[in-house]
Amino acid sequence: RWPAKVTIKEVGPRDGLQNETAPVATADKIAWINLLSESGLSYIEVTSFVHPKWIPQLADAAEVAAGIRRKDGVTYAALVPNERGLERALAAGIDEVGVFMSASETHNQKNINKTISATFPVLEGVVKTAKQEGKTVRGYVSTVFGCPYEGAVPVDQVLTVADWLFAMGIDELSLGDTIGVATPKQVVDVLAEVLRRFPAGRIAMHFHDTRGTALANILVSMEMGITIFDSSLGGLGGCPYAPGASGNVATDDFVYMLHGMGIETGIDMERLTKAALFIRDKIGRPLSSRYLQTISSS
Numbered sequence: 001r002w003p004a005k006v007t008i009k010e011v012g013p014r015d016g017l018q019n020e021t022a023p024v025a026t027a028d029k030i031a032w033i034n035l036l037s038e039s040g041l042s043y044i045e046v047t048s049f050v051h052p053k054w055i056p057q058l059a060d061a062a063e064v065a066a067g068i069r070r071k072d073g074v075t076y077a078a079l080v081p082n083e084r085g086l087e088r089a090l091a092a093g094i095d096e097v098g099v100f101m102s103a104s105e106t107h108n109q110k111n112i113n114k115t116i117s118a119t120f121p122v123l124e125g126v127v128k129t130a131k132q133e134g135k136t137v138r139g140y141v142s143t144v145f146g147c148p149y150e151g152a153v154p155v156d157q158v159l160t161v162a163d164w165l166f167a168m169g170i171d172e173l174s175l176g177d178t179i180g181v182a183t184p185k186q187v188v189d190v191l192a193e194v195l196r197r198f199p200a201g202r203i204a205m206h207f208h209d210t211r212g213t214a215l216a217n218i219l220v221s222m223e224m225g226i227t228i229f230d231s232s233l234g235g236l237g238g239c240p241y242a243p244g245a246s247g248n249v250a251t252d253d254f255v256y257m258l259h260g261m262g263i264e265t266g267i268d269m270e271r272l273t274k275a276a277l278f279i280r281d282k283i284g285r286p287l288s289s290r291y292l293q294t295i296s297s298s
């Protein structure tokens with residue numbers, strides 16, 4: 001019914017920090033990523049090479065990528081919106097690039113300043129060059145379960161974008177509940193359509209926990225054969241171009257649940273907690289993860 005092993009893709013240093021307005025020092029980001037590398041995570045999205053004016057918090061992307069201690073067996077990834085971003089990511093020696101777009105027109109426009117149809121040729125060029133450079137490429141679709149501007153998003157729009165991205169040559173697709181509106185039945189319905197076309201091994205789920213439904217959504221996704229999930233330590237995160245969006249499902253809550261169910265992650269809870277306490281202290285306020293609250297109060 002449930003998988004024996006789950007792959008967790010830690011997006012805290014990117015999705016988590018991009019939504020923090022107070023700047024986090026570059027040295028602290030590097031120290032945090034180094035702690036994450038030591039926790040047993042096999043994949044860390046360390047930053048994004050977007051326009052620094054759009055996401056000022058991640059303007060130090062190149063310094064972060066250059067400063068981290070890379071551990072064997074860990075994939076260090078970053079988001080890239082266009083060719084300029086890819087050039088910067090390649091220069092920084094990123095292992096895997098993530099391209100991203102939305103299933104809804106208005107969020108795509110607000111987030112990357114283009115229509116959906118104008119985004120396809122841009123990403124096609126990025127994927128092609130990245131592949132020529134020997135990189136793997138991850139695609140993200142945002143607003144899969146709802147858009148902050150348009151409300152409900154028809155599943156056909158998700159499938160159209162997914163078809164395009166796979167046709168371009170992406171290796172894996174992450175389906176984003178950008179504003180955390182999904183409930184388990186909707187997840188089952190959307191995944192049924194997606195899995196009719198693409199193998200479960202190439203689909204990841206990316207749940208924000210805005211309304212507390214993320215772990216339930218993960219549970220039903222696992223029951224449908226999904227074994228790759230994105231999460232953010234402490235529950236940091238959100239898209240600054242999606243009003244009302246809050247953090248991703250917290251990696252620590254998620255790992256707690258998986259280990260309790262006997263599902264392997266490769267992660268050492270004690271080291272993960274150390275990394276969570278480190279970034280909580282740098283951010284300077286309690287984080288939303290529930291697991292961390294039990295640690296802090298003890």
Ligand code: HMG
Binds near residue numbers: 084
């Ligand atoms: P634009 O203004 O339309 O860009 O922004 P442009 O192509 O017209 O270029 C304008 C200038 O910016 C040019 O410089 C470019 O060189 C420069 P000029 O010639 O004027 O001197 N430029 C860049 N500089 C550095 N790095 C770059 C870059 N690109 C252009 N990469 C753009 C378009 C896509 C760049 C902008 O809208 C942008 O950066 N958006 C990013 C927004 C973002 O990061 N959002 C959050 C991530 S998505 C997310 O969180 C969702 C996800 O978590 C999944 C989920 O939860 O659903 C993934």
Ligand code: MG
Binds near residue numbers: 015176178237
């Ligand atoms: Mg996100």
